[in-house]
Amino acid sequence: MDRPDLHALDSFAVVARHRNFRRAAVERGVSASTLSQTVRDLEARMGVRLLNRTTRSVALTDAGAALLDRLQPALTAIGEAVAEARSAQAQPQGALRINAPEPAIEHVLAPMIPGFLAAYPQVRLEVTGETALVDIVAGGFDAGVRWGESLAQDMVAVSLGPPQRFALVAAPSLIARVGAPTHPRNLLGLPCVRVRFPSGAEPAWEFEKGGEPLRISPSGPLVSTSPALLMQAVLDGIGFGMAFEEAARPHIEAGRLVEVLGDWSETFPGPFLYYPSRRTMPSPLRAFVDFIQARRAG
Secondary structure (H helix, E strand, O other): OOOOOHHHHHHHHHHHHHOOHHHHHHHHOOOHHHHHHHHHHHHHHHOOOOEEEOOOOEEEOHHHHHHHHHHHHHHHHHHHHHHHHHHOOOOOOEEEEEEEOHHHHHHHHHHHHHHHHHHOOOEEEEEEEOOOOOOOOOOOOOEEEEOHHHOOOOEEEEEOOOOEOEEEEEOHHHHHHHOOOOOHHHHHHOOEEEEOOOOOOOOOEEEEEOOEEEEEOOOOOEEEOOHHHHHHHHHOOOOEEEEEHHHHHHHHHOOOOEEEOHHHOOOEOOOEEEEEOOOOOOHHHHHHHHHHHHHHHO
16 A cells, blocks of 8 residues: 555545535635545555545545544644644744634724734634634634633633723614613513524623623514624614623714623633643744733733
């Protein structure tokens, strides 16, 4: 049997992680047909089928699953060895892949990106917006962004900014029509627009005042996974909505929205950048962590 080369094994691992040739090809920067042929050649050299393919899906065979299980630690070790060698260079370079939910991208990461890329012009930043929790290691990401309650214990976490808060807002026209609530429980009888996560969960609205926490699940005419659609619905007077204060503030200052029950909205820690605990870090990630810490210190 011909000895498979590292490129072919790594290509197989990428496809196996994504269970999709097209998404794996985007990560590798090649065409799906090229990647498919690389894996077919690997199977031919090994004399065993590693993937079962249909027009709609890709699944690991038993042999493929066993190979991937053994390959992952080795490929990770090789990647860390290469990153360690690169970290010695004076100027960080290469890709930095970050997975983050859209609100964190819009309100926290976006203001940082111009300064970071200006400071490190040889770094290529790849930011993927995703609300659902993901395994950043299996997904091929260097780091992720989440709020504290979602962080795994085995991750290193770096605060990205100051505390945040949610604001309950409504259009003046809606308040004129149905009145403003004086207590969170009043919302149970008022029209509200709610966010639904891709998992199907609809998070309760959380309030707190004087150490008294309260969680309610109001109903209303609109539920969506799109923050932009929900904000537009609130602006159009369809219902009360809960939004990050950063997103609502420009509309409040312009008079398009009114904040209600502000005394029931407490601050909470902002999002964190998190990444696996490793002996060495890729130089782009180390540069980004240093940039964050310098920005916060300044």
